[in-house]
Amino acid sequence: MIFICEKQKLQDSILIVQKAITGKSTMPILEGIYLEARNGELKLIGSDKDVSIETKITTDIIEEGSIVVDSKIFGEIIRKLPNEQVKIETCENNSIQITCHKSVFNLVHMNAEDFPILPSINENNIFSVPQSILKNMIKGTSFAINQDESRPILQGILFEVNDGILNLVAIDGYRLAIRTESLNTTNCINAVIPGKTLNEVAKILDDSEDVVNITFTTNSILFSIPGTRIISRLLEGEYIKYNSILPQEYKLFINVNRQELQNGIERASLMAKDGNSNLIKLDIQTDTMVITSNSQLGKVREEVNINLQGEPLQIAFNSKYLLDILKNMEEDEVIMEFTSSISACIIKNKQVNNCKYLILPVRIASI
Numbered sequence: 001m002i003f004i005c006e007k008q009k010l011q012d013s014i015l016i017v018q019k020a021i022t023g024k025s026t027m028p029i030l031e032g033i034y035l036e037a038r039n040g041e042l043k044l045i046g047s048d049k050d051v052s053i054e055t056k057i058t059t060d061i062i063e064e065g066s067i068v069v070d071s072k073i074f075g076e077i078i079r080k081l082p083n084e085q086v087k088i089e090t091c092e093n094n095s096i097q098i099t100c101h102k103s104v105f106n107l108v109h110m111n112a113e114d115f116p117i118l119p120s121i122n123e124n125n126i127f128s129v130p131q132s133i134l135k136n137m138i139k140g141t142s143f144a145i146n147q148d149e150s151r152p153i154l155q156g157i158l159f160e161v162n163d164g165i166l167n168l169v170a171i172d173g174y175r176l177a178i179r180t181e182s183l184n185t186t187n188c189i190n191a192v193i194p195g196k197t198l199n200e201v202a203k204i205l206d207d208s209e210d211v212v213n214i215t216f217t218t219n220s221i222l223f224s225i226p227g228t229r230i231i232s233r234l235l236e237g238e239y240i241k242y243n244s245i246l247p248q249e250y251k252l253f254i255n256v257n258r259q260e261l262q263n264g265i266e267r268a269s270l271m272a273k274d275g276n277s278n279l280i281k282l283d284i285q286t287d288t289m290v291i292t293s294n295s296q297l298g299k300v301r302e303e304v305n306i307n308l309q310g311e312p313l314q315i316a317f318n319s320k321y322l323l324d325i326l327k328n329m330e331e332d333e334v335i336m337e338f339t340s341s342i343s344a345c346i347i348k349n350k351q352v353n354n355c356k357y358l359i360l361p362v363r364i365a366s367i
Helices: 007-018 071-080 131-139 195-204 258-269 319-327
Strands: 002-006 032-038 041-047 051-058 060-063 065-070 085-091 095-100 103-110 126-130 156-162 165-171 175-182 189-194 211-216 220-225 228-233 252-257 279-284 288-295 298-309 313-318 333-338 345-349 355-359
Touching: 002 007, 007 032, 007 041, 007 051, 007 071, 007 085, 032 060, 032 071, 051 195, 065 071, 071 103, 126 131, 131 165, 131 175, 131 195, 131 211, 156 195, 175 319, 189 195, 189 228, 195 220, 195 228, 252 258, 258 279, 258 288, 258 298, 258 319, 258 333, 279 319, 313 319, 319 355
Parallel strands: none
Antiparallel strands: 002 060, 002 085, 032 041, 032 065, 041 051, 051 228, 065 103, 085 095, 095 103, 126 211, 156 165, 156 189, 165 175, 175 355, 211 220, 220 228, 252 298, 252 333, 279 288, 279 313, 288 298, 333 345, 345 355
């Protein structure tokens, strides 16, 4: 195998496929990047068996072939080379020679035949989502994925398509995150995608209106963008019936400026770091929300202007959970719906109905 490639193009491709290489595999071959030079293209693949990322770049191929090289050292070598053309060729003793300007490296490679074959996915049945929309939907839900390995299904995000509506849903036992967008599709899909996969997908997507094509099989999902494919297994099991968790009515709601509320909670949370509860109290009055926190470190009081409809209420929350939600919302004004001091709160946009967040309060004796 012999090919010549621009250093920057090769480095960018390595960074993409490295996102699938965890370094925790018991198979040494999965510590490597699969390289295949064929038909004027260099194909790179990284995989941990659960998720695989494949990308292709146009390359000057002198001799076709395929190898596997250690991801970490190969990536470091290419990154530190000068911005010149890079020539890579196989040599004797299972090694490759990497030449760039005045630099020459010799690196041992592995047998490409030992690298796992990617699952075959029929790409006829696909639907498309603008990259910017899918990226924001993942960002707006992934923070609520459960980190507890005892409930593997909740370590994923529910990907639900029905009647032209796409819902992404995440639950961790303390909060529920839902993002919604309209799609031009008649497909019906209900699958749970590992949160790790979607977080890596979000890093590859850009903020453009260019589409990402999505294909499902019984146990896999494929994301395709120009030059790159991401294939992941799906999680097995039944996801929580999240609609049954959402309150059907409320007794009071407030309209508040999101950034002012976020700033007030961030300042109050400085005193809430004593212990793990990050506890803050909200005293919701007619025109004002008073945010307080007391700990061994000291105490703080913040006021935020609000518009209240309903009776005043006192309620407490984990400030981190509230901030995760507010930081991932995009409108200036948000609505918060309450029923009681021990019932879940719903947070949503004032204008566009494309997200809904549920957060459970913290029960304390004084409320």
